[in-house]
Amino acid sequence: MCQLFIGADPALWETRLRSVRMHGYATSVRLENIYWRLLGEIAGRDRLSVAELLARLYEELLEAQGEVDNFASFLRVCCVRYLMLQMAGDIPADRMQPIGGLDAPSILARERRRLAGPDDQHREASKAAQGGIAV
Template identity: 35%
Template sequence: MDIPYHPPVKRSLAIHGHRTSISLEPIFWDLLKRAAKDEGVALAALVARIDAERIQAQTPPGLAGALRVWLVARIIAGSSSEADFSGAIGEIEG
């Protein structure tokens, strides 16, 4: 398998009314764009939603980390944004 190792790329998005810079590896940017397209929303809207969800966590991670975790959980759960990730995440933590 040819794994695309690349350093993070910084991009700026407007979320919650202000510009935010996020650094992610290109593969995560690609997956995030695909997820936004699949859900029929703008990239910034999806990032804003994930940001709002992460803030509700007991110990909120940074935004870039939350985006990576959300993407991996989405893949594990079969690409459904409404899926219950608790089982998949429990398997990862356990």
């Protein structure tokens, strides 16, 4: 099993520092090459450059959360979620289909249901049966 991972091209986990402009400031982000590749794929789907995608993610995260603690970790999670959502069928595998036009609230609701533990699923079912709003 490990050979599948160990035998990968070492260039995939080498890090690269890229300069980007976010929130009016020039800054740098260091990520492994595999994440830069995925961010390029994500950006390309909506005809954005990677720098434009990062700036947009940063601004929207700042607006939603009020602060951005670890942007590099956030980007890694975005990449993994992108792949997970593709595997679940929520994001089409067709790279020509933009992500921006997808129904984000519905996708997030399905993801929450998939990630919920048995206790959470039972609680949601009970709420629904009692006329409450299930997430």
